[in-house]
Amino acid sequence: MNYGEQKLIIPYFSGNSFRFDTAKKSITLMLNLNQSLFSSSNSIQITNVFYEQISAADLGDLIQNNIPEKPNESLKVVSSRGNQQSFLILSPIIKDGNGFKKIKSFSYSSTGSTSKTNNSTLTQKNAIISNSVLASGDWYRFYVEKSGVYKISRSFLQSLGFDPSKVDPRRIKIYGNGGRMLPLANNIYYPEDLIENAIQISGENDGVFNNEDFILFYAEGVDNWNTESQTNINLYSTKSYYYITSVGNEGKRIPNLIQPTGNATLELNTFDDYQSHETDLTNIAHLGRQWLGESFDINQEQEFSFSFPNLETSVPVKIEINAASAAYTPTSFTISSNGQNIGNISFNALITNSDTKYYNGKLPANTTFTGTDNIKIKLNYNNNGVPGSRGYLDYINLIAKRRLLGTGKQFKFQYDLAGSTIGIVNYTIGNAAAISQIWDITDIYNVSKIDNAGQSSFSFKATLGEVRKYIAVDAADYYTPLKESQSKIANQNLKGTLLKNNQNSFQDVDYVIITPKSLSSQAEKLATFHRTNSNLVVKVIALENIYQEFSSGKQDISAIRNCIKYIYENASSPDKRLKYINLFGDASYDYKDRVTNNTNIVPIYHSLNSNTVGESSFASDDFFGLMDADEGNIISFFGGIDIAVGRMLVSDNAQASEMVNKVLEYHDIKSYGNWRNNFVLISDDSDQSSDASLQSRQNALADVIATEKPFFNIDKIFLDAYTQEASAGGSRYPKARTDIFDAFEKGALVFNYLGHGGEDGLASERIWEKSDGQNLNNQYKYPLFITITCEFSRFDDPTRPTAGEYTFWNPKGGAISMLTTIRSIGQFNAENFNDSLSKNLLSYGSNQYNTIAETLRISKNENPSSSSNVIFYLGDPALMLAIPKPRINLTKVNDIAISQPIPDFKSLSKIKISGEITDENNALLSNYNGELATAIFDKMITSSTLNNDGNSPVMQFKTLGETIFRGNASVTNGQFEFSFVVPRDIRIPVDNGRISFYSKKNEALENQTGYNNVIKIGGINENAPQDNISPKVKLYMNDETFVSGGITNESPFLLAFLEDENGINTASGIGHDIVAILDGDVSNPYILNDYYQTKLDDYTNGNLRFPFRNLAPGLHTISFTAWDVYNNPVTSEIQFTVVGDDSLTLSHVLNYPNPFSTYTQFWFSHNRPYEPLDVQVQVMTITGKVVWTKNQTITTEGFLSRDITWDGKDDFGDRIGKGVYIYKLTVKSNLTNKKAEKYEKLVIL
Incomplete structure (x- = not known):
C-alpha cells in the first residue's frame, strides 16, 4: 500500500473491516457487529478459529515485535446520539512459535449482560437553562499573564471606565475562571459561565472607595502545566481575563481559613517548588499542538537559568526535559547542570521521503540531580557532523524542595505527598515578617486566608489527604493587572437565549453557525436561507460571545465545544437534539497569529502528535461533535460522533459572501438541469504494483452505484485507459485532463477521485493542479468533490494554500462542497472508506437521503480508524446533495406500450417516445407541467486499461455508449412525448441502449429523474427517406x-x-x-x-x-x-x-440609426461581459460645448452593448438643432476601475 510519500508492503485483506495502524505498523480487524444490545460490561470470545500459515516475508513492513501471540479479542461499545454500536477488535495475524499465521474464519460469542444500555441522560431540561451573569449590569474586563496575587488600585479602576466613587465597594465583585486551558475531555468539570472569585478590599468597611483603598485577589495566568497537551503554556491565548462589576448584592470576600483542631501528625518547614522554561517559537511540520522553542543549529550549546532560593540541597532536584531533532543522521542532546552530567537524549535519523518530519525525545522518568540555589541547565546538541541537522528544546520542568522561608517576594508552595498521607500537617514559615497572609488557592474561586501579624515565624495547620496549594502574600510584591483599549463589555446572554425563539419561548435548535462577529452578516444570510428553505431552526453564534461566557474571555476550542454541548444536552427530547454545526471560518495550526497572513478564524482541534503529516498528526472538526462523557480528548479515534460538522473556509466578508452565494446558487432555479444525473468517477493509474487496486476498486464502486442508483449516468475516467505521454516534467495524461475539466464544466452531481494526491494537486501525472480549481467556470453546476487522497485540502497551513482550497474558493466554479483530506492517508484505508462513504451518501436501497455532512458522520461511526480523523467535510453541513426525485417512466415507443415488444432503435428510423412523471408509487402527477431533458445512449462500450507503467494487469470495464440524441420536450399534466431520427452512425449490432430522463417543474424548485435500460439499439432502417441537404x-x-x-x-x-x-x-x-x-x-x-x-x-x-x-x-x-x-x-x-483581460477595450463604437431625427441607440463592443460597467455618453457641439449627458450602469452577457438610447433633446428636454455633433463614450469597470473612451460623430436630421 501507499501512505503519503511512503511505500509500505503489508498483507492484503479483503473487506472494509481491517485497519492499518501507521504508527505501530500493525493490522487490526475491527468488525462492526451491527448490534446495540452489547454494553461495556460485556466481554467477547472467539471460537472455531481457522488459521493459515503466513511466512515472515509475507508480513512486509509490519513490525514483527508488535504481532501478538494471541488474537486478543475485545469488545468496544460506542454511543452516537444515544444509539450504540459494538465492535469486535482482534489481531488477524499472530505469532506461532517461530512463525506466523493469519485467521481465515472464526465464530464469536459474548458474555455478560445483553440488555441494551442507554447512555443518554436527555430528558426535558428547560429547568436548567439559566441566564449568564453578563446578561445585565455594567461589566469591565482586564487581564493578567502570570499567576499570583494582584492589586487593583482606584486609578486602575478608573482607567477601565469603572467609577469607584459611584459604588459601594462592598458590592464590587470580580469574576473569571483563570487562564488555564479548558479540558478537552468532556468528563472533566469546567464552569459553564463566569464564576465569582473571592477577593479582599482594603478599606471597604466605610462604604467608600477612597484613594488609598485597593483590591487584592488571586488571578490564575496562562502559565499552568497541562497534561492533555504536555505544555506549560496556554496554546490558545496569551491573556487570562477577569471581569469586575458591582451588579447585585455584596460580593464574595476571602474568608479566614478554618484550621483543623487536632494535634499535628506531620511538621513541615519545606515545600515543593515547580519552575519551568518553555517558549513556543516554531512548529516544524506546521501542524499539531506541539510548538518548540530554542533552535540548536548555529548555537549548539545553550544554557538556561533557574533560581530556587533556600534550596534544600539534601533532596535531589527532579528534572523533565522534552526536546526534538530534525536530522537525517542520528543525533543527541547532552544535559548537564553546573558541571554535573544529568543525562542524554538520543534521536534516530529521519528517513528520506518519510511523512515524519522530526523526532521527540525525553530524559528518562524520575531523572534527578543535585541542585543549588541558582541552577543552570546546559543543553549541548550533537549534530553528528551534519550541519543541516537541527535540534530544538521543547520544555524544561524542575521540581525542587525548598525551605519554607520568606524571600521578600510572593511565592507558591505545596506538599506533593499530602494526597497519599493522612493526618494533620503543621506548616512553619520562617523569615516571615514581611508575609502578611497565606492564601489557600487550591480552589481559585474560593480562596481562604491566614493572617500573620508581623511574626518572623508563624505556622498554620491543614488536613492531609489531598494536595493543597498555597501562596505567601508579601505586601512589597503585588502584581498589577493589565488592560486593553476597550474595557467595558456589552451585555450578553447566550445561555439564556440560544434555546429561545423571538417570543422568548423554548425552542430546540437544529443548526448552529459559529463565526466571528466580523463574518456574522454573511452567516446570518446563510441562516436565513435555511430557516426559509430547509425548515431548520438556525442560530448564528459569535465566537467572541462564546469565549466570553464559556472560557472567561479567552480563545479555547473546548469553549466552542462546551457551548455546543450546552445546546445539545438541553434539547427537549433526544430526537430534537442539535444536528448540524457550521464552523464558518478558515483555520490554522497557529492559534496565536504568529504566522504572517494567518487564517485562525474559527480554531480547529489539533492532535498532540505533531511530527508527521500522516494520520497520527491529525486535525479534527469532529471534536466539536463529540458529546458523550467519555469523549473529547481524541487520542485514538473511535467513532461516536453525535453531530454532523462542516467547515466553510472563509477569511473575510468578501470571501464569505462568495461562498454563501454559491450555496444559494446551488438551490437557484438556474442550477436545475440534467447535469444532476451525471456522476463522475476518476481513478489514478498504477505507478507501482500496489496501486493496481485503485482502478479495480473504483470500477467496482462505479458498477455498484450504477446498480443501486441506475438513474445516474456514470462517467469513468480511469487514467490508465488513456495514452500516457512523456514530457519534460514527467509522464502526463493530457486527454484525461481535458475530459475531467470538460466534465466539470458540463456538470456532474458528484466527482469522486481515488488515487494519489497532495497539496499541489492530484496524481503524479498532474491531472489536477492548483490553478485548475481557480480557473473552472461551472457556475450553477457545482458538484460535490470527493477526494479521499493525501493532503489535497490541508487548509490548516496558511503558508501554503492547497489545490483543494482553491477548488472550494472559486466564486463562480469549482465545488459546492468537498469530502476531502488534510493529511496523508493510507491507500488501503482510503479505498475502504470511499466505498462506505458512497453507500451512505447515496443511501443504497432507499430514496431518503442525508445531508452530505451527516453522511460523513455516519460513515466515520461505522468505520472508525485513524484514517477517519484526516477526512473532512468542507461546506455547508445542512446542504443536501441535489439528487432529483424519482420518477420518470418510459411508457411507449412509437405508440406501442413498453409492456409489449417495442421497435428497435434502428439507424435512420424515426422514433416517437412517450412517457410520464409519477410519484414513488407510480401514480401519475397530473398537475405536473415542466420541461424534460432526454439523453439516449448507444450500447455500452467495453474499454480496457493500457498498463502504461507495467505495474498492473489490463482491466476491462464498461462505459456508456455514444449519445445518439440529446433533446428537450414539454411535460403537460405529467405526460410527454417527442420524436427524433436515429443517426446513421450508431453501432449496428443490436443490444440494450439507455435512456436518461430529467425534468424540472415550471415555476417550482422541483425536479425528477428516470431511466430505461430495456430499449434495443442497432440495425438499419432499409426504408429511410433520402436526405442530401446539409444543415x-x-x-x-x-x-x-x-x-x-x-x-x-x-x-x-x-x-x-x-x-x-x-x-x-x-x-x-x-x-x-x-x-x-x-x-x-x-x-x-x-x-x-x-x-x-x-x-x-x-x-x-x-x-x-x-x-x-x-x-x-x-x-x-x-x-x-x-x-x-x-x-x-x-x-x-x-x-x-x-483582448487581454488586464485592459478594458472598446470597438465598433457607433450609434444607430445615424443620421436620425428622434431616436438613436449607442452601440459598442467590449471585452468585459458579465461585469457591471459604468457608461457615460456626452454629446457635444463641434466647438466642444456639452449639450447632453447620460450616465448608466450596464451588464451584458455578451460583448455588445446597445442599452443607451437618446431622443435628440438636450439636458433640459429641449430639442437641439440639426447638424453634426461629436459624442464621447466612456466606459469604466466597477470591478477593476479600468477605463476606456472613444469619440465618434452623429448627425441629427
Missing part, C-alpha cells in the same frame, strides 16, 4: 449580438445555432463529430457533441455553447463543422479578436 448554422461569440471580427475576452463562448429537418448527429461516428478547429490546428480539434441540445419540442433545431479558455490576445479563427443524422456536413467560420 444550416449560425455562429456567434458569447451571444447573438456578436459580429464576426469583433472583440472578446480571453475566455469566450462559441455559440452555434443549427437546423436540419432530420436533426444533428451527436453519435460520434468516425469523422462525423461536431468539431471546432481553432486557428487551423487540426491536430487538436474540439469535439462538441456533448454540448449540443435541441430546442424545446423541436428536434430539427438546436444549439451549443462551448467555452474556450485562456486564449492568447490577438486575432483568432474558428472553423466549425457539424453533420446531420444522415451525415450531410455543414462548415462555417467566425473570427474574433481577443
Whole structure:
C-alpha cells in the first residue's frame, strides 16, 4: 500500500473491516457487529478459529515485535446520539512459535449482560437553562499573564471606565475562571459561565472607595502545566481575563481559613517548588499542538537559568526535559547542570521521503540531580557532523524542595505527598515578617486566608489527604493587572437565549453557525436561507460571545465545544437534539497569529502528535461533535460522533459572501438541469504494483452505484485507459485532463477521485493542479468533490494554500462542497472508506437521503480508524446533495406500450417516445407541467486499461455508449412525448441502449429523474427517406449580438445555432463529430457533441455553447463543422479578436440609426461581459460645448452593448438643432476601475 510519500508492503485483506495502524505498523480487524444490545460490561470470545500459515516475508513492513501471540479479542461499545454500536477488535495475524499465521474464519460469542444500555441522560431540561451573569449590569474586563496575587488600585479602576466613587465597594465583585486551558475531555468539570472569585478590599468597611483603598485577589495566568497537551503554556491565548462589576448584592470576600483542631501528625518547614522554561517559537511540520522553542543549529550549546532560593540541597532536584531533532543522521542532546552530567537524549535519523518530519525525545522518568540555589541547565546538541541537522528544546520542568522561608517576594508552595498521607500537617514559615497572609488557592474561586501579624515565624495547620496549594502574600510584591483599549463589555446572554425563539419561548435548535462577529452578516444570510428553505431552526453564534461566557474571555476550542454541548444536552427530547454545526471560518495550526497572513478564524482541534503529516498528526472538526462523557480528548479515534460538522473556509466578508452565494446558487432555479444525473468517477493509474487496486476498486464502486442508483449516468475516467505521454516534467495524461475539466464544466452531481494526491494537486501525472480549481467556470453546476487522497485540502497551513482550497474558493466554479483530506492517508484505508462513504451518501436501497455532512458522520461511526480523523467535510453541513426525485417512466415507443415488444432503435428510423412523471408509487402527477431533458445512449462500450507503467494487469470495464440524441420536450399534466431520427452512425449490432430522463417543474424548485435500460439499439432502417441537404448554422461569440471580427475576452463562448429537418448527429461516428478547429490546428480539434441540445419540442433545431479558455490576445479563427443524422456536413467560420483581460477595450463604437431625427441607440463592443460597467455618453457641439449627458450602469452577457438610447433633446428636454455633433463614450469597470473612451460623430436630421 501507499501512505503519503511512503511505500509500505503489508498483507492484503479483503473487506472494509481491517485497519492499518501507521504508527505501530500493525493490522487490526475491527468488525462492526451491527448490534446495540452489547454494553461495556460485556466481554467477547472467539471460537472455531481457522488459521493459515503466513511466512515472515509475507508480513512486509509490519513490525514483527508488535504481532501478538494471541488474537486478543475485545469488545468496544460506542454511543452516537444515544444509539450504540459494538465492535469486535482482534489481531488477524499472530505469532506461532517461530512463525506466523493469519485467521481465515472464526465464530464469536459474548458474555455478560445483553440488555441494551442507554447512555443518554436527555430528558426535558428547560429547568436548567439559566441566564449568564453578563446578561445585565455594567461589566469591565482586564487581564493578567502570570499567576499570583494582584492589586487593583482606584486609578486602575478608573482607567477601565469603572467609577469607584459611584459604588459601594462592598458590592464590587470580580469574576473569571483563570487562564488555564479548558479540558478537552468532556468528563472533566469546567464552569459553564463566569464564576465569582473571592477577593479582599482594603478599606471597604466605610462604604467608600477612597484613594488609598485597593483590591487584592488571586488571578490564575496562562502559565499552568497541562497534561492533555504536555505544555506549560496556554496554546490558545496569551491573556487570562477577569471581569469586575458591582451588579447585585455584596460580593464574595476571602474568608479566614478554618484550621483543623487536632494535634499535628506531620511538621513541615519545606515545600515543593515547580519552575519551568518553555517558549513556543516554531512548529516544524506546521501542524499539531506541539510548538518548540530554542533552535540548536548555529548555537549548539545553550544554557538556561533557574533560581530556587533556600534550596534544600539534601533532596535531589527532579528534572523533565522534552526536546526534538530534525536530522537525517542520528543525533543527541547532552544535559548537564553546573558541571554535573544529568543525562542524554538520543534521536534516530529521519528517513528520506518519510511523512515524519522530526523526532521527540525525553530524559528518562524520575531523572534527578543535585541542585543549588541558582541552577543552570546546559543543553549541548550533537549534530553528528551534519550541519543541516537541527535540534530544538521543547520544555524544561524542575521540581525542587525548598525551605519554607520568606524571600521578600510572593511565592507558591505545596506538599506533593499530602494526597497519599493522612493526618494533620503543621506548616512553619520562617523569615516571615514581611508575609502578611497565606492564601489557600487550591480552589481559585474560593480562596481562604491566614493572617500573620508581623511574626518572623508563624505556622498554620491543614488536613492531609489531598494536595493543597498555597501562596505567601508579601505586601512589597503585588502584581498589577493589565488592560486593553476597550474595557467595558456589552451585555450578553447566550445561555439564556440560544434555546429561545423571538417570543422568548423554548425552542430546540437544529443548526448552529459559529463565526466571528466580523463574518456574522454573511452567516446570518446563510441562516436565513435555511430557516426559509430547509425548515431548520438556525442560530448564528459569535465566537467572541462564546469565549466570553464559556472560557472567561479567552480563545479555547473546548469553549466552542462546551457551548455546543450546552445546546445539545438541553434539547427537549433526544430526537430534537442539535444536528448540524457550521464552523464558518478558515483555520490554522497557529492559534496565536504568529504566522504572517494567518487564517485562525474559527480554531480547529489539533492532535498532540505533531511530527508527521500522516494520520497520527491529525486535525479534527469532529471534536466539536463529540458529546458523550467519555469523549473529547481524541487520542485514538473511535467513532461516536453525535453531530454532523462542516467547515466553510472563509477569511473575510468578501470571501464569505462568495461562498454563501454559491450555496444559494446551488438551490437557484438556474442550477436545475440534467447535469444532476451525471456522476463522475476518476481513478489514478498504477505507478507501482500496489496501486493496481485503485482502478479495480473504483470500477467496482462505479458498477455498484450504477446498480443501486441506475438513474445516474456514470462517467469513468480511469487514467490508465488513456495514452500516457512523456514530457519534460514527467509522464502526463493530457486527454484525461481535458475530459475531467470538460466534465466539470458540463456538470456532474458528484466527482469522486481515488488515487494519489497532495497539496499541489492530484496524481503524479498532474491531472489536477492548483490553478485548475481557480480557473473552472461551472457556475450553477457545482458538484460535490470527493477526494479521499493525501493532503489535497490541508487548509490548516496558511503558508501554503492547497489545490483543494482553491477548488472550494472559486466564486463562480469549482465545488459546492468537498469530502476531502488534510493529511496523508493510507491507500488501503482510503479505498475502504470511499466505498462506505458512497453507500451512505447515496443511501443504497432507499430514496431518503442525508445531508452530505451527516453522511460523513455516519460513515466515520461505522468505520472508525485513524484514517477517519484526516477526512473532512468542507461546506455547508445542512446542504443536501441535489439528487432529483424519482420518477420518470418510459411508457411507449412509437405508440406501442413498453409492456409489449417495442421497435428497435434502428439507424435512420424515426422514433416517437412517450412517457410520464409519477410519484414513488407510480401514480401519475397530473398537475405536473415542466420541461424534460432526454439523453439516449448507444450500447455500452467495453474499454480496457493500457498498463502504461507495467505495474498492473489490463482491466476491462464498461462505459456508456455514444449519445445518439440529446433533446428537450414539454411535460403537460405529467405526460410527454417527442420524436427524433436515429443517426446513421450508431453501432449496428443490436443490444440494450439507455435512456436518461430529467425534468424540472415550471415555476417550482422541483425536479425528477428516470431511466430505461430495456430499449434495443442497432440495425438499419432499409426504408429511410433520402436526405442530401446539409444543415444550416449560425455562429456567434458569447451571444447573438456578436459580429464576426469583433472583440472578446480571453475566455469566450462559441455559440452555434443549427437546423436540419432530420436533426444533428451527436453519435460520434468516425469523422462525423461536431468539431471546432481553432486557428487551423487540426491536430487538436474540439469535439462538441456533448454540448449540443435541441430546442424545446423541436428536434430539427438546436444549439451549443462551448467555452474556450485562456486564449492568447490577438486575432483568432474558428472553423466549425457539424453533420446531420444522415451525415450531410455543414462548415462555417467566425473570427474574433481577443483582448487581454488586464485592459478594458472598446470597438465598433457607433450609434444607430445615424443620421436620425428622434431616436438613436449607442452601440459598442467590449471585452468585459458579465461585469457591471459604468457608461457615460456626452454629446457635444463641434466647438466642444456639452449639450447632453447620460450616465448608466450596464451588464451584458455578451460583448455588445446597445442599452443607451437618446431622443435628440438636450439636458433640459429641449430639442437641439440639426447638424453634426461629436459624442464621447466612456466606459469604466466597477470591478477593476479600468477605463476606456472613444469619440465618434452623429448627425441629427
